[in-house]
Amino acid sequence: MVADRFQTTATTTVTIESTWQNREVVKTDASVETLPLVRRDIACSPPPPCYASTQTEVSAEERLSARGILISKDCVNALLDAIDDARNTAHLFERLETFHRTDELRLALFRRTPIEEAADLPISSLKCGRNARTAILFGYRAHESWCSHVGKVIITQRSRNYSIPLGSCPTQVAFGQQQQVIIATASGEMLVTFEGETLWQSDTIHAEAVTSFRWVSPQLLLSAGLDGRLVLSSLNSTSLEAVRSTAIAVSDLPRSLRRNNATSRRTGIVGITGSGRRDVFLAGETGALWSLDADSLSVSAIGADPEGIEQVYYVGDSFVTVSAAHKLRSTTRDGLSHADLSPGVTVEADLAISGDTILMIDSTKSTAGPIIGFSIEKGEEILRYEDGKFLAIAVNDDNEVIAVDEQMQLNVLQFV
Numbered sequence: 001m002v003a004d005r006f007q008t009t010a011t012t013t014v015t016i017e018s019t020w021q022n023r024e025v026v027k028t029d030a031s032v033e034t035l036p037l038v039r040r041d042i043a044c045s046p047p048p049p050c051y052a053s054t055q056t057e058v059s060a061e062e063r064l065s066a067r068g069i070l071i072s073k074d075c076v077n078a079l080l081d082a083i084d085d086a087r088n089t090a091h092l093f094e095r096l097e098t099f100h101r102t103d104e105l106r107l108a109l110f111r112r113t114p115i116e117e118a119a120d121l122p123i124s125s126l127k128c129g130r131n132a133r134t135a136i137l138f139g140y141r142a143h144e145s146w147c148s149h150v151g152k153v154i155i156t157q158r159s160r161n162y163s164i165p166l167g168s169c170p171t172q173v174a175f176g177q178q179q180q181v182i183i184a185t186a187s188g189e190m191l192v193t194f195e196g197e198t199l200w201q202s203d204t205i206h207a208e209a210v211t212s213f214r215w216v217s218p219q220l221l222l223s224a225g226l227d228g229r230l231v232l233s234s235l236n237s238t239s240l241e242a243v244r245s246t247a248i249a250v251s252d253l254p255r256s257l258r259r260n261n262a263t264s265r266r267t268g269i270v271g272i273t274g275s276g277r278r279d280v281f282l283a284g285e286t287g288a289l290w291s292l293d294a295d296s297l298s299v300s301a302i303g304a305d306p307e308g309i310e311q312v313y314y315v316g317d318s319f320v321t322v323s324a325a326h327k328l329r330s331t332t333r334d335g336l337s338h339a340d341l342s343p344g345v346t347v348e349a350d351l352a353i354s355g356d357t358i359l360m361i362d363s364t365k366s367t368a369g370p371i372i373g374f375s376i377e378k379g380e381e382i383l384r385y386e387d388g389k390f391l392a393i394a395v396n397d398d399n400e401v402i403a404v405d406e407q408m409q410l411n412v413l414q415f416v
């Protein structure tokens with residue numbers, strides 16, 4: 001029997017106590033946080049405002065009127081009396097008018113001394129320098145080919161004077177700070193002299209006539225010549241030392257003047273001019289004008305006067321030149337326009353400059369002539385000194401005019 005196998009057994013209940021129900025649960029905050037919101041005000045270009053106003057009536061302008069204002073009779077009478085008074089006394093002041101005029105310039109003789117031991121040669125130029133020194137250059141201004149003359153320079157200083165004999169015609173003189181006198185000649189020699197004695201001489205700095213000198217600093221002398229060379233020399237107490245040099249070639253000419261392709265051929269320099277150290281200019285025998293950087297000696301073409309240039313001066317803000325036909329001319333700073341300044345007057349000797357006044361010797365009738373003063377500002381002749389016939393003039397540091405006359409006298413003239 002199967003049923004017998006089932007037996008009833010007692011049921012046992014086991015209670016298992018919970019181990020977690022009363023335990024304290026640690027809560028973990030696991031939220032996600034993003035970056036906080038940042039507000040920024042960024043300006044953008046505002047749209048152009050759009051005005052759409054209309055106007056139908058022109059706004060009336062209020063006009064002031066004198067109508068209704070009364071001026072007393074006394075006031076009118078006082079004004080009329082004042083006008084009458086002014087008219088009656090005007091003649092008293094007319095005589096004083098001349099003192100107010102500044103356009104009339106005159107020269108008066110201050111001192112006249114004969115030049116002893118004058119040479120057989122003509123006077124070519126006059127140069128004034130420091131310590132009341134004046135150099136009188138005896139020689140020819142122009143040479144057909146080479147110079148075969150025996151030239152001379154006379155230096156006068158107050159009552160002293162001494163002469164320096166030269167192997168050729170002198171062309172330029174510069175005065176050094178330690179009483180040296182530097183002389184250049186038509187054959188290209190440069191000399192350093194002291195009280196009439198030649199201390200040093202060189203014929204290798206320039207190969208042809210030296211045409212101009214210009215101090216760049218108390219020790220540095222710039223020289224230019226017909227050989228096209230431009231040399232910067234340093235003056236020691238007894239000699240000159242060339243420190244830098246360059247040569248102006250046909251290729252440096254303004255385009256209008258370049259006629260052939262021989263670009264390395266040199267072209268002569270006739271003058272150095274300028275104001276201060278910044279503005280330095282050169283003029284060439286063909287009429288070209290260049291501006292020069294005195295430090296690097298590099299040149300750049302400005303323009304050219306088709307009439308040619310023999311002398312060049314920078315006055316005010318333009319160039320004053322003497323043309324190949326001995327006419328006084330001007331060229332603007334940009335080199336574009338040219339004009340005859342004093343038509344009908346022939347100028348042979350060097351010009352002298354005093355402020356904006358150009359002093360020149362009128363050589364129209366003969367080499368020697370009266371002194372003419374020409375104002376650049378006014379564009380007219382403002383002075384004529386006819387007390388003698390002059391050969392050479394210069395203006396010294398004291399603004400006195402030094403002039404040599406036909407009788408070989410040295411005249412010191414003052415502006416009055």
Ligand SMILES: [Zn+2]
Binds near residue numbers: 139140143148149
């Ligand atoms: Zn000569």
